[in-house]
Amino acid sequence: MAQLLASRLGTTAHLSPLLHKAKRLGLGCPEYLEHVAVARGLGYFGRLPSSAGGRESESGPSLPDPDQFSNEELAIALMSPALPYSIIRLRMAAGMLGADAISVDKILRLARQERCETIVRYIAECAFRVEPEHPLWTSLMEKLPPVPSLAPDILPHPSRFVAMSGITRAGRQTSAIWIRPLH
Secondary structure, three states: OOOEHHHHOOOOOOOOHHHHHHHHOOOOOHHHHHHHHHHOOOHHHOOOOOOOOOOOOOOOOOOOOOOOOOHHHHHHHHOOOOOEOOHHHHHHHHHHHOOOOOOHHHHHHHHHHHOOHHHHHHHHHHHHHHOOOOHHHHHHHHHOOOOOOOOOOOOOOHHHHEEEEEEEOOEEEEEEEEOOOOO
């Protein structure tokens, strides 16, 4: 079995109420959460297999409505320390945090509940470097405790949360854009 993110962070996994909710909605394995993220606009990560975790279906898992499982819940579920470590899921979580109309209060409540405040703060710090004027990142950084010193290979490098160009109309320069859902 793959190492849990909690273990990599030096903590223990807990029984996640959010992952229990996801399971009740038919999203019992991490690949189904990824499927929902792609369906909600993270096409940057490509097409996911139509059947994940052994569940045979032409269209993959049924997709819960955002009223049933919000983008905030999806973002936090994707970064749950109770799941096996996955850089792709952490990148998807960062993208979903950047979705339109994300509630700071809901993210803060879910991050505390799911014991992933460190991850949310790390992502907010990375995003702030790219989008310093975005109110979400500023608010999260103001309200979350600072990230403790982590080994460099525990969470993805900040460059893994952005799309970068090397050549623009202005010539050769690096332009970074935060990855977020397209719709």
